[in-house]
Each structure stands twice: as structure tokens, then as C-alpha cells.
């Protein structure tokens with residue numbers, strides 16, 4: 061069955077978009093009216109003063125649930141390679157991309173595709189994507205990795221190798237920020253079985269960016285997400301019930317706190333509500349890596365952080381697999 065991709069629709073539309081992409085007025089990005097974020101918190105991962113690093117990151121995770129990291133140790137050229145090969149993949153002829161299309165009948169998210177979640181209004185989003193795991197090796201299925209360009213595999217493996225150090229540092233620092241031992245969050249999330257799922261979002265240019273959204277408002281179901289953006293802005297974040305346009309500084313990585321860390325922290329850290337807008341002239345792209353516990357891992361508020369009388373658990377304990385099933389099917393948790 062042929063699936064129509066947003067990229068193909070975009071290449072045929074000049075000044076209108078199909079009605080399936082038009083969001084109800086209350087959901088439109090409303091770029092003219094909403095505010096610009098003062099600046100997403102910036103965390104310097106190379107800060108030698110551990111105490112201030114811990115405090116700054118914990119504050120950002122509590123107040124925003126999202127921050128940018130600089131001096132993260134991933135060489136710029138490794139990030140640029142990741143971007144280059146991903147962009148080249150999306151610029152291939154459609155038949156080439158369809159070779160690794162996601163099988164919509166399979167429970168796996170991996171592969172090239174369009175629209176993942178059932179939208180309650182039956183609306184579509186202005187984005188195509190590619191999903192595949194990049195870590196650990198036991199979770200990698202190269203059948204869903206592009207064969208073109210030829211350097212795709214090496215560039216993604218190199219990025220995954222560097223990313224692990226960053227993720228370990230983030231988890232360690234966030235643990236200390238909760239007043240618990242450095243290794244607790246990582247251990248609770250499956251330790252070395254922690255799964256890194258790369259997504260590439262490709263938002264084609266859109267003649268009516270005022271009417272549609274790239275990704276609709278959501279929180280990530282991961283534990284945390286580390287994202288490389290391209291140079292086209294479009295991320296909006298919700299803080300204290302207000303939407304803001306988020307600006308980020310060049311070469312920073314954007315870290316989202318996801319649902320699993322909100323749950324483990326018993327709500328102290330916030331899973332950020334966010335969405336994306338699209339651009340009239342340029343393709344926007346982003347490379348989030350969703351870092352999540354393995355399917356059978358049980359996640360609930362950490363016993364270190366709760367007590368039945370003063371601070372009872374605010375969330376149920378359940379396997380990540382059950383959590384993900386409810387989230388993707390919009391069922392109560």
C-alpha cells in the first residue's frame with residue numbers, strides 16, 4: 061500500500077495545505093502572539109564546580125524540564141556528520157527511503173514513516189521521520205538503518221559512542237540533584253540496558269505554517285531526550301501554563317526531561333510539554349535521541365524520595381512497556 065509522505069505533499073503544494081493538516085484554532089502555533097522564552101537554561105557540562113553544576117541542572121529540570129548543554133564533549137564535527145548524513149537520507153528519491161519504511165503492523169517503531177500517534181481529532185502533522193536504535197549493540201537492527209549515504213552507519217555509530225558519556229554525566233548530575241547517589245537514576249533505568257532510540261524529524265517547508273504543527277503538544281515518554289537541532293527554529297515549550305518560542309544557541313544540545321525521570325523523581329523534575337512549528341521556506345530537521353529503560357524495567361517513584369505520610373508516591377509503578385502502550389494509545393496511565 062502506498063503511503064503518502066508529507067515531503068511528497070509539500071513538494072506539490074504552493075499556497076494551501078490539505079485540510080487534514082489544519083489544526084483547530086486553539087492548537088495553532090500563534091507565533092505572532094506567544095512570547096519568546098527568556099532563554100532556555102544553559103548548563104556548562106565542563107563546569108569544574110560540581111556543586112554549582114548539580115544545582116543549576118536540578119533547578120532547570122525542576123522549573124523548565126528542558127535545558128541546553130554546552131561544552132558537552134561531543135566534537136562539533138561528529139554532530140555535523142550526523143546532520144549531514146541524515147539530511148542526505150531525506151533528500152534521496154522517495155523509493156530509496158521507502159526501502160526502510162516502518163511496518164505499521166509491527167509493534168516496533170523503527171523505520172522511515174509518517175504520523176505515529178492516533179490523533180484524537182484525526183489530524184495529521186507536518187513531519188516525516190526515521191526511527192532506529194543506536195545503543196546498546198544488542199538492540200540495533202541495521203535493516204532499519206539507511207544504506208545511503210554510505211557513511212550513514214559510521215557517522216551514527218560515532219555519535220552514539222560520544223553520546224553515552226554525555227548521558228551518563230546527565231544522569232549522574234540529575235541524581236545528585238535529587239540528593240541521592242550518583243548512580244541511582246542510571247541503575248533504576250536499566251543500567252547498561254538503557255536504550256537509545258534515534259529519531260530524525262524532517263519538517264518540509266510549509267506554505268501555511270500558521271495553520272499546522274510539526275509535532276503536536278506532548279511530553280516525551282523517555283527518561284530523557286538529547287536533541288540536535290538544525291538552524292531552523294521551531295521548538296515551543298510550555299512553562300507555567302504559557303507557551304514560549306525557545307531559542308537555542310548554536311552547537312548546544314537540547315535536553316528534555318521525559319516522563320520516566322519525572323516519575324522516578326516523584327514529580328520533582330518535570331517532563332516538559334513541548335511542540336514544534338514549521339517554516340515557510342526552509343526544511344526544519346531535528347535529531348532527538350530518546351533514552352528509555354528496557355521494556356520490562358519497572359519504573360515508579362524512587363523509595364529514596366517518598367514516604368507514605370509526608371511524601372506519598374504520586375505515580376503508579378509499572379513496566380516501561382505498559383507505560384508506552386498507554387501513552388501511544390492515549391489510555392489513562
Ligand SMILES: O=C(O)CCC(=O)C(=O)O
Nearest residue numbers: 259261275295336346348
Ligand atoms: O523537533 C524538535 O525540536 C522536537 C521534536 C520532538 O519533540 C519529538 O520528536 O518528540
Ligand SMILES: [Fe+2]
Nearest residue numbers: 278279280334
Ligand atoms: Fe518530543
